[in-house]
Amino acid sequence: MKILVTGGAGFIGSAVVKAALAKGHEVVNVDCLTYAACLASLDDVAGDPRYTFEKVDICDRPALNRVFETHQPDAVMHLAAESHVDxxxxxxxxxxxxxxxxxxxxxxxxxSLWEAKGRPDTFRFHHISTDEVFGSLGETGKFDEETRYDPRSPYSASKAGSDHLVRAWHETYGLPIVLTNCSNNYGPRQFPEKLIPVTILNALARKPLPIYGAGLNVRDWLHVEDHAEALLLVLTKAEPGATYAIGGEAEAKNIDIVQTLCRILDDRRPDGAPHADLITHVIDRPGHDQRYAIDPSRIRTELGWTPAHTLQQGLEETVDWYLANQAWWEPLQSRDGVGTRLGQSK
Known part of the structure; x- marks a missing residue:
C-alpha cells in the first residue's frame, strides 16, 4: 500500500519509514524538519523510487491538502508531534x-480524501500516541487499553487531546482509525535530548550525566525497531476503531539505565572508566511522573506481537551504534536546547 507517514524524519518516524519500505510499501514522508528531525537518518533509503519526501508543516492546511490530493495514500501513520516533556x-x-x-x-x-475515494473500508488512519496520557502509576499495576486518561504535563495533555480527536473522527464521521499508545522508546538515531542518548554522548565527552532527583522514576523501555514492527502490524491487521497498548515489558529505574550504560561504556571505552563517576543528581522535573508500565497482552494475543529485543541487548546495540556513528550525532550537538537543562519552570 501507499502509506503517508508524518514526522518520518524523526526518531520513531524514520524507523517506521524504513520498516515500511522493507515490507514492500510505498512511503510518502511528510515532515517540516523541526529541531529534532534528521534527514540523515534516511540516507540509506533516500534513493528508493518508492520513497518520497514532502517538507510540509501539518498545520499548513493548503499544503497538506496538496499532499493528500497528489499522493492519494491508502493509509496514514501520524507520528508528527512535539514530544519532549521538558x-x-x-x-x-x-x-x-x-x-x-x-x-x-x-x-x-x-x-476528505477517504470520502472522495468512496469511504473504502481498507483505508486506515493510524494515530501513534504515548502512555504518558495515562498519568503516573504507583509501585504496582500497568496501563492497558482501558486505563483512564490522567495527563500531568503540557506534552501529555496535548497528546491526550489528539487521541480524543482521533476517536471522535471515528465515532462521528466513521473514519477508519486505529490508535496505539507506546512506552518509552530507545535505540539508534534518537535525538540527544532524551535520557539514553544524553547519557551516552555526555559520557563520551566526559561531561556530567544528569539524573533528575534520586533517579527512581521507572519507565518501560521499548526498542524503536520493535515498536516500528508493532505499528505496521496494527496498521495492516487491526480492525477499525481498535486501540493497542505497546510496551517493551522492560521496566527499569532511570538510575539503573544510566548505570547500565556506564558499565557498557566501561567495556567499550575502558580509558574513560568508571563512567559512573560522572553521574550527577539535579533538581527534579516539575510534575515528574513516578512510574509507567504497559500491559501489552492485547496486541500479543490478537496480533501475535512480542518485542524482539531484551533491554540489555538493546542497550548494548544502542551504545555500539552511537560509538560507530559520530558523523550522525555530532552535527546535532549544536541544535537548539541540546546540552541545556530545560523544563525547570513551576
Missing part, C-alpha cells in the same frame, strides 16, 4: 498547536 514545560503553546491542531488538520484532510 520543552513542553517551557513552551506549551507549540505542543498544543502541533499535537492538537496538527492532528485536527491531519484528520480532516484524511477524511
Amino acid at each position: 520543552r513542553s514545560i517551557d513552551g506549551p503553546e507549540t505542543f498544543v498547536q502541533t499535537n492538537v491542531m496538527g492532528t485536527f488538520h491531519m484528520l480532516d484532510a484524511a477524511r
Whole structure:
C-alpha cells in the first residue's frame, strides 16, 4: 500500500519509514524538519523510487491538502508531534498547536480524501500516541487499553487531546482509525535530548550525566525497531476503531539505565572508566511522573506481537551504534536546547 507517514524524519518516524519500505510499501514522508528531525537518518533509503519526501508543516492546511490530493495514500501513520516533556514545560503553546491542531488538520484532510475515494473500508488512519496520557502509576499495576486518561504535563495533555480527536473522527464521521499508545522508546538515531542518548554522548565527552532527583522514576523501555514492527502490524491487521497498548515489558529505574550504560561504556571505552563517576543528581522535573508500565497482552494475543529485543541487548546495540556513528550525532550537538537543562519552570 501507499502509506503517508508524518514526522518520518524523526526518531520513531524514520524507523517506521524504513520498516515500511522493507515490507514492500510505498512511503510518502511528510515532515517540516523541526529541531529534532534528521534527514540523515534516511540516507540509506533516500534513493528508493518508492520513497518520497514532502517538507510540509501539518498545520499548513493548503499544503497538506496538496499532499493528500497528489499522493492519494491508502493509509496514514501520524507520528508528527512535539514530544519532549521538558520543552513542553517551557513552551506549551507549540505542543498544543502541533499535537492538537496538527492532528485536527491531519484528520480532516484524511477524511476528505477517504470520502472522495468512496469511504473504502481498507483505508486506515493510524494515530501513534504515548502512555504518558495515562498519568503516573504507583509501585504496582500497568496501563492497558482501558486505563483512564490522567495527563500531568503540557506534552501529555496535548497528546491526550489528539487521541480524543482521533476517536471522535471515528465515532462521528466513521473514519477508519486505529490508535496505539507506546512506552518509552530507545535505540539508534534518537535525538540527544532524551535520557539514553544524553547519557551516552555526555559520557563520551566526559561531561556530567544528569539524573533528575534520586533517579527512581521507572519507565518501560521499548526498542524503536520493535515498536516500528508493532505499528505496521496494527496498521495492516487491526480492525477499525481498535486501540493497542505497546510496551517493551522492560521496566527499569532511570538510575539503573544510566548505570547500565556506564558499565557498557566501561567495556567499550575502558580509558574513560568508571563512567559512573560522572553521574550527577539535579533538581527534579516539575510534575515528574513516578512510574509507567504497559500491559501489552492485547496486541500479543490478537496480533501475535512480542518485542524482539531484551533491554540489555538493546542497550548494548544502542551504545555500539552511537560509538560507530559520530558523523550522525555530532552535527546535532549544536541544535537548539541540546546540552541545556530545560523544563525547570513551576
